[in-house]
Amino acid sequence: MRLELHKVKINDIKWGNTTKVEDKVLYINQEEISSLLSKDDRFECVEVDLARPGEKVRIVPVKDVIEPRCKIEGEGDVFPGFIGDVEGTVGEGKTLALTGAAVVTCGKIMGFQEGIIDMSGPGADYTPFSKTNNVVLVFTPRADIERHDYEAACRVAGLKVAHFLATKAKDVSPDEVSLYELEEITKRSKELEKLPKVAYIYMLQSQGLLHDTYVYGVDAKKILPTLIHPNEVFDGAIVSGNCVSACDKNSTYVHQNNPVIEALYKRHGEEINFIGCIITNENVTLEDKKRNSSYTVKLARMLGVDGVIITEEGFGNPDTDLIMNCKKAELAGIKTVLITDEYAGRDGASQSLADASPEANAVVSVGNANPIVKLPPMERVIGFSEYVDIIAGGFSGSLKDDGSIEVELQAITGATNELGFTCFSAETR
Amino acid sequence: MKELERVGLPTVHVCTIVPISQTVGANRIVPSVAIPHPLGDPTKPLEEEKAIRRRLLLKALEALQADIEEQTIFGN
Numbered sequence: 336m337r338l339e340l341h342k343v344k345i346n347d348i349k350w351g352n353t354t355k356v357e358d359k360v361l362y363i364n365q366e367e368i369s370s371l372l373s374k375d376d377r378f379e380c381v382e383v384d385l386a387r388p389g390e391k392v393r394i395v396p397v398k399d400v401i402e403p404r405c406k407i408e409g410e411g412d413v414f415p416g417f418i419g420d421v422e423g424t425v426g427e428g429k430t431l432a433l434t435g436a437a438v439v440t441c442g443k444i445m446g447f448q449e450g451i452i453d454m455s456g457p458g459a460d461y462t463p464f465s466k467t468n469n470v471v472l473v474f475t476p477r478a479d480i481e482r483h484d485y486e487a488a489c490r491v492a493g494l495k496v497a498h499f500l501a502t503k504a505k506d507v508s509p510d511e512v513s514l515y516e517l518e519e520i521t522k523r524s525k526e527l528e529k530l531p532k533v534a535y536i537y538m539l540q541s542q543g544l545l546h547d548t549y550v551y552g553v554d555a556k557k558i559l560p561t562l563i564h565p566n567e568v569f570d571g572a573i574v575s576g577n578c579v580s581a582c583d584k585n586s587t588y589v590h591q592n593n594p595v596i597e598a599l600y601k602r603h604g605e606e607i608n609f610i611g612c613i614i615t616n617e618n619v620t621l622e623d624k625k626r627n628s629s630y631t632v633k634l635a636r637m638l639g640v641d642g643v644i645i646t647e648e649g650f651g652n653p654d655t656d657l658i659m660n661c662k663k664a665e666l667a668g669i670k671t672v673l674i675t676d677e678y679a680g681r682d683g684a685s686q687s688l689a690d691a692s693p694e695a696n697a698v699v700s701v702g703n704a705n706p707i708v709k710l711p712p713m714e715r716v717i718g719f720s721e722y723v724d725i726i727a728g729g730f731s732g733s734l735k736d737d738g739s740i741e742v743e744l745q746a747i748t749g750a751t752n753e754l755g756f757t758c759f760s761a762e763t764r
Numbered sequence: 765m766k767e768l769e770r771v772g773l774p775t776v777h778v779c780t781i782v783p784i785s786q787t788v789g790a791n792r793i794v795p796s797v798a799i800p801h802p803l804g805d806p807t808k809p810l811e812e813e814k815a816i817r818r819r820l821l822l823k824a825l826e827a828l829q830a831d832i833e834e835q836t837i838f839g840n
Contacts, residue, residue, distance in 0.1 A: 542799065542800075543800065544800055619780070619798045619799040620780065620797070620798045620799075621780060621781055621782055621783075621795060624781070652781050652784065654784070655781050655784055658783065659783070689781075690781075690783055690784050691787050
């Protein structure tokens with residue numbers, strides 16, 4: 336499968352008479368966005384706002400972040416099952432991406448499991464979405480709406496706007512075209528066959544109770560582990576419906592730009608033979624955890640891979656899925672590297688994961704979610720800042736009278752993202 | 765759990781994700797239903813659910829009285 340990603344760079348975002356992309360500026364017409372969402376009677380109202388890198392703006396509580404993308408050639412459209420039809424599959428042809436822009440959805444769905452994005456100041460250093468030009472959608476639900484329906488409405492609204500914005504740049508010539516091509520697994524060249532075969536085990540949050548991920552529109556808790564082509568992921572086949580702690584939630588944006596897949600592609604044909612991705616879930620019964628880790632490793636064995644990279648989403652009981660996947664793969668003779676964050680306490684001295692195993696002997700940590708950060712007051716808050724006290728990582732008194740905030744890092748959207756889509760890194764040599 | 769056992773009180777860990785219970789060093793482990801509802805199952809009729817609760821509690825009491833030499837899972 337071959338996918339060209341046509342990247343149209345966005346350097347600024349402004350209000351305009353019409354929604355368009357011109358000279359690397361994304362112009363937003365508020366009425367056009369509002370009317371796109373006005374048919375959804377689950378909302379009382381939707382406000383549209385803009386947040387640019389460097390502005391003294393805080394966005395809270397953030398639900399999801401989405402990169403504007405649309406298909407310009409090839410089967411289907413992005414976000415199949417939500418925007419694109421599920422007749423046919425995505426991942427081939429040409430896709431347009433507005434890089435440097437993002438749609439940020441903001442609403443008090445769970446209250447405690449949405450996040451903070453600061454566009455400047457110390458908080459901005461921790462979130463990748465302080466560097467994007469953000470179209471922020473602030474949702475007020477109809478009073479009688481059930482929370483799952485509210486979440487679904489917010490999810491779809493974000494995808495709709497992201498798709499709409501990208502279509503407005505269809506006539507703009509791209510600043511960069513990236514090519515992603517992976518040969519059929521059984522028809523690879525002798526040169527490739529000589530390299531170590533590596534697959535990616537991609538764990539999707541699926542605990543339910545608003546901790547959900549969707550694949551082609553299917554609730555991931557209902558899938559058996561399966562194969563997905565990396566290009567399908569770039570086309571939005573995986574969508575976040577999650578209200579987990581903000582720091583290690585895989586936003587839809589991060590799925591669309593999965594850095595593990597990018598890195599495996601980069602090394603394909605040089606250091607490794609990148610076989611593909613196995614998606615699996617993180618369900619709430621032991622039976623499901625056993626079944627799905629066994630099934631995942633069985634798929635890896637059927638593919639005959641030498642090694643796998645495993646990423647987790649969230650923390651706590653999913654640590655067991657991570658460890659089960661790792662242990663079963665290692666015992667089957669498949670080398671593993673795990674990517675996870677840590678909840679090691681504010682001083683970093685506590686046990687990092689809820690589960691452990693001697694087989695987990697190669698782990699990349701994306702950071703400790705518990706240290707305290709102090710976020711100074713901002714000139715403008717988009718959303719509802721009264722939720723800061725109850726946000727995961729916040730505590731009574733987190734929100735000060737002057738508008739400053741003292742919270743654990745876990746309250747910041749994407750701060751310890753477990754796909755490695757983070758801002759800081761350190762290494763020991 | 766560990767502190768209770770340290771002062772000599774036998775303790776049962778009723779827990780859905782048994783591997784976590786094992787990792788943290790529980791000695792008596794009774795597997796439960798699911799993370800969001802460890803001691804019951806809201807998808808079942810009330811009578812059936814009461815039976816599940818009763819079975820888990822009796823199992824836990826049985827585990828509490830058992831003579832054990834090592835980490836033990838008291839399954840069905």
